[in-house]
Amino acid sequence: MRSEIITKINFRHIFRQSENHCSFEPGAQSLFAYAIDHSKTNIQQSYSAMKNRRIPRILFFVFLLGLLVIVFQFVRLPFLPVRLHEAVPASTGVMLQFADPAAIETIYEKSGNILRTATVRKDAAAFTELFPGQGEGRILAAMRGQDLELLYVTARTRGFKLKDAVQSLDTETINFQDHTVFKIVNTAPKDIYVTRFRNLLVWSHSAVLVEESVTQLYDYSGSMRGEKNFRRVERTEAEGVAAYVYLNFRNLSSAFAPYMSLKKRADINNFGNWVNWLKLGLIPTADGYEVQGAITGELKFLKYLDDLKGDALYKILPDDLAVMTRMEAPLVGKFSPEFQQYFQPWIEGEIAYVNLEPLSTGAVSDKVFVVRANDVAQAEKLLDALGATAGKLDSYDYGMFRIEQLLADDVLMPVFGKRLNPIKNPYYTVLDNFVIFCNSKRALQAWLDKILTGETLNNNVDFLQNQSGTDAEKKIYFTLNFNRLQGVLENYLPVDFREEFRKNTEAYYDLGRLSLSVFPQGQRTLFRGKLSQKAQAETPLQQQAPAAQKPAPTDSEVLWKTALPAAAATAPTLLQDPQSGKKIILLQDAKDVVHCFSESGEPLWQRNLKRPLLSDFIQPRGTNVILFNTDKEIFKIDFAGTDEIGFPMRQKPKMTTGISVFNFNRTDEFSLFVPCKNGKIYAYNADGVPLADWQQNVKTGKFIAPLQHLQAAAKDFIFGTDDAGEMHVFDRTGSPRFPDLKATRKDYVTAPAFDTDPTATRIAALDKNGRIIITNTEGETFALNPQIGTAKEPRFLMSNLLGDARKEYIFLTDKDLTVWTYVDKNFQRAFSHTFEHPQSEVFAFENHLGTVDKKRAEIWLLDANGEVQNGFPLGGTTAFRLENTGEEMRVITGCKEGLCAYRVRI
Numbered sequence: 001m002r003s004e005i006i007t008k009i010n011f012r013h014i015f016r017q018s019e020n021h022c023s024f025e026p027g028a029q030s031l032f033a034y035a036i037d038h039s040k041t042n043i044q045q046s047y048s049a050m051k052n053r054r055i056p057r058i059l060f061f062v063f064l065l066g067l068l069v070i071v072f073q074f075v076r077l078p079f080l081p082v083r084l085h086e087a088v089p090a091s092t093g094v095m096l097q098f099a100d101p102a103a104i105e106t107i108y109e110k111s112g113n114i115l116r117t118a119t120v121r122k123d124a125a126a127f128t129e130l131f132p133g134q135g136e137g138r139i140l141a142a143m144r145g146q147d148l149e150l151l152y153v154t155a156r157t158r159g160f161k162l163k164d165a166v167q168s169l170d171t172e173t174i175n176f177q178d179h180t181v182f183k184i185v186n187t188a189p190k191d192i193y194v195t196r197f198r199n200l201l202v203w204s205h206s207a208v209l210v211e212e213s214v215t216q217l218y219d220y221s222g223s224m225r226g227e228k229n230f231r232r233v234e235r236t237e238a239e240g241v242a243a244y245v246y247l248n249f250r251n252l253s254s255a256f257a258p259y260m261s262l263k264k265r266a267d268i269n270n271f272g273n274w275v276n277w278l279k280l281g282l283i284p285t286a287d288g289y290e291v292q293g294a295i296t297g298e299l300k301f302l303k304y305l306d307d308l309k310g311d312a313l314y315k316i317l318p319d320d321l322a323v324m325t326r327m328e329a330p331l332v333g334k335f336s337p338e339f340q341q342y343f344q345p346w347i348e349g350e351i352a353y354v355n356l357e358p359l360s361t362g363a364v365s366d367k368v369f370v371v372r373a374n375d376v377a378q379a380e381k382l383l384d385a386l387g388a389t390a391g392k393l394d395s396y397d398y399g400m401f402r403i404e405q406l407l408a409d410d411v412l413m414p415v416f417g418k419r420l421n422p423i424k425n426p427y428y429t430v431l432d433n434f435v436i437f438c439n440s441k442r443a444l445q446a447w448l449d450k451i452l453t454g455e456t457l458n459n460n461v462d463f464l465q466n467q468s469g470t471d472a473e474k475k476i477y478f479t480l481n482f483n484r485l486q487g488v489l490e491n492y493l494p495v496d497f498r499e500e501f502r503k504n505t506e507a508y509y510d511l512g513r514l515s516l517s518v519f520p521q522g523q524r525t526l527f528r529g530k531l532s533q534k535a536q537a538e539t540p541l542q543q544q545a546p547a548a549q550k551p552a553p554t555d556s557e558v559l560w561k562t563a564l565p566a567a568a569a570t571a572p573t574l575l576q577d578p579q580s581g582k583k584i585i586l587l588q589d590a591k592d593v594v595h596c597f598s599e600s601g602e603p604l605w606q607r608n609l610k611r612p613l614l615s616d617f618i619q620p621r622g623t624n625v626i627l628f629n630t631d632k633e634i635f636k637i638d639f640a641g642t643d644e645i646g647f648p649m650r651q652k653p654k655m656t657t658g659i660s661v662f663n664f665n666r667t668d669e670f671s672l673f674v675p676c677k678n679g680k681i682y683a684y685n686a687d688g689v690p691l692a693d694w695q696q697n698v699k700t701g702k703f704i705a706p707l708q709h710l711q712a713a714a715k716d717f718i719f720g721t722d723d724a725g726e727m728h729v730f731d732r733t734g735s736p737r738f739p740d741l742k743a744t745r746k747d748y749v750t751a752p753a754f755d756t757d758p759t760a761t762r763i764a765a766l767d768k769n770g771r772i773i774i775t776n777t778e779g780e781t782f783a784l785n786p787q788i789g790t791a792k793e794p795r796f797l798m799s800n801l802l803g804d805a806r807k808e809y810i811f812l813t814d815k816d817l818t819v820w821t822y823v824d825k826n827f828q829r830a831f832s833h834t835f836e837h838p839q840s841e842v843f844a845f846e847n848h849l850g851t852v853d854k855k856r857a858e859i860w861l862l863d864a865n866g867e868v869q870n871g872f873p874l875g876g877t878t879a880f881r882l883e884n885t886g887e888e889m890r891v892i893t894g895c896k897e898g899l900c901a902y903r904v905r906i
Contacts (some may be wrong), residue, residue, distance in 0.1 A: 084200065090248075130169065193207045229297070236524065323354070323478075325478050478527075618659070749766055791813035797810050800846075802821060
């Protein structure tokens with residue numbers, strides 16, 4: 001075509017030059033002009049004809065090229081190499097791609113068995129040993145079948161002949177659809193099935209997977225390469241990637257069907273309706289991985305999103321969340337009239353969806369929706385109006401916060417859509433400029449507890465370090481905490497599979513956090529971020545973290561929280577079964593039900609006593625039985641909650657205080673002492689038989705606390721104070737220990753305490769004038785004045801707080817906590833601490849004191865110097881137990897309608 005055009009131009013040039021340089025007669029000149037004109041006409045006609053023929057040719061070639069592109073997606077051309085992905089069916093849910101064997105080693109060294117790297121590493125080594133030089137390039141591992149076995153695909157080296165390579169091995173030949181598959185027997189230690197397809201080697205420990213791949217290779221139309229969404233994510237490549245993880249959300253539920261309930265499979269199917277393929281590229285770094293990749297699906301809503309602004313949200317998000325997605329969504333569109341009326345006027349645009357790890361095994365994962373309000377007062381007003389119209393199910397104060405529950409099943413459906421509306425009849429509270437909606441009262445309370453202790457994302461060094469450099473201002477910011485995923489994932493598993501899951505997932509929780517910034521690009525949505533391993537004790541960023549108004553979140557952390565049907569009425573008691581070594585936690589709720597939990601918060605059994613408890617749960621020394629009482633019955637049970645023979649034992653008249661259990665002879669034999677309403681004290685042996693040597697007719701007033709027992713100077717002292725203010729001290733038979741003692745004083749206002757120091761054995765109680773009345777083993781009395789005033793309801797106890805030979809005297813009067821001690825023979829103040837609000841109780845541990853403010857739902861822990869421990873106060877409404885497990889310190893407390901365990905650092 002180009003030559004035709006050049007020819008045309010040259011003819012014109014020649015004719016023009018001839019006219020200028022030649023001399024003709026007039027007639028000849030006219031003839032020559034005619035010839036030139038005629039030639040011009042013919043040439044122009046020929047050029048037009050050729051031009052008209054060229055357009056169809058171009059269109060034909062374009063059509064042919066387009067047809068080849070389309071056909072290439074479904075028909076493999078003979079002269080092109082086969083891609084690794086073509087050997088894997090499109091129905092695969094999970095696929096791993098390693099750059100080379102060295103990349104497998106890198107992932108394994110950094111993260112253990114993440115991505116089943118240990119299995120891939122072992123299989124790749126075994127295959128390379130069989131066929132040296134093979135599998136040195138990219139290695140594809142697809143999880144297939146009911147047991148999620150691995151199918152491997154790699155490119156063979158040029159000139160390698162599989163048939164020759166297996167001749168020296170113990171093999172069997174399988175003919176599958178006229179294609180040869182070799183079975184290599186007893187290899188590492190399973191059989192390996194291997195086949196060659198053109199430039200690929202395909203192998204597995206499963207013959208079914210290899211045969212499935214062969215079928216796939218011959219039927220190209222069903223491969224991953226035939227999926228446009230897969231091709232879109234496949235084209236996203238990055239430098240330095242050690243491994244890619246491919247997830248097909250449409251196939252995940254079927255791939256993991258043996259390990260999921262139908263409900264959870266349906267949840268994933270719903271998610272797969274708008275998210276198809278995800279490709280996650282891992283680039284190793286010094287502290288984890290840089291992450292790059294893409295996702296495809298129906299993500300049209302992304303075009304409405306704005307870039308994220310500010311970090312105010314992180315001040316109210318708890319640092320132990322499992323998953324969080326944050327975006328700036330204008331929420332434009334056609335919404336229900338209810339949503340338009342009560343929500344749109346105040347919603348500013350920033351929203352976050354949070355998934356919390358269940359605080360006890362088997363519990364439902366908690367979902368939280370947080371939205372920023374442009375006018376908090378208007379938000380509260382409109383939500384109150386919605387509650388007045390639709391109805392309120394609950395409304396109460398939780399500490400400093402107000403929690404409401406709306407009777408509105410689908411009120412948040414415009415945000416999530418019909419298929420994904422996890423928050424129904426939501427609980428909500430207003431905090432700063434945000435409104436928090438939650439599907440669970442317990443979860444919302446646990447969230448507020450975290451805020452109270454300062455355990456939020458803006459104070460969490462791991463989160464701040466992981467977030468840095470991840471373009472956190474992009475359209476969507478997503479973070480996932482692997483250390484909080486176990487409970488979430490376990491909810492997708494059958495109960496009998498959970499224990500096996502726990503044994504094989506430790507490596508995942510060593511990773512720490514995944515943070516991703518998401519932004520659209522054409523028909524794909526790209527993301528990049530970080531996957532960090534667990535932070536070390538000290539990192540440079542700790543010095544850069546924003547200053548916290550509360551103690552650092554690492555000082556206290558919620559381990560678990562289990563819901564109760566009613567408020568906790570007693571302090572939890574932690575007991576250990578001497579036979580099994582397992583620990584249990586017991587407490588009673590306000591509906592008189594006793595609950596038993598494992599030490600990890602799992603419900604074990606419960607029992608309705610129909611009466612409130614008067615005693616603690618008592619485990620006599622060396623036994624595996626538990627004793628407690630109401631005003632009518634004495635219970636004796638084993639650790640499974642089963643009654644012992646002869647119990648419960650009904651007591652008449654009614655008991656006025658808790659039973660006391662004494663081991664007089666320092667053996668496993670014990671006796672029960674029961675003060676009753678008629679002023680008498682009844683005593684029984686371990687089987688409930690009355691003690692023969694106890695004077696059952698001893699009569700006193702009504703005791704205000706359980707009797708206590710002291711052995712000193714080869715004598716027994718059984719003592720307590722009654723409601724008339726008198727102290728009574730008996731010997732083992734019920735006779736007055738001090739018959740000549742003037743024990744008629746009526747001014748004791750607390751139960752007695754005692755010290756067993758041999759040089760100063762004594763019984764002490766507080767009188768109405770704020771003095772300590774001391775009674776020694778000889779019945780002699782004297783007074784000490786700790787200068788604590790005359791509070792209306794003083795609290796008094798003695799404990800060896802400072803670690804010396806003698807116990808300290810501990811007083812709580814409203815807001816003031818005072819500790820007095822002996823230094824040599826001088827009685828002096830050790831320390832005092834004034835709380836901001838009155839405290840309800842004080843109790844002692846080794847070297848520590850605890851208090852509880854029931855009104856404000858706060859618990860406090862102080863050391864032997866009177867210093868409040870880091871992380872306190874915590875949420876709680878009962879006295880708590882402080883336990884040293886050898887690995888960590890735990891606080892276990894009742895917290896309104898729940899039992900809560902915290903990890904603390906003291």
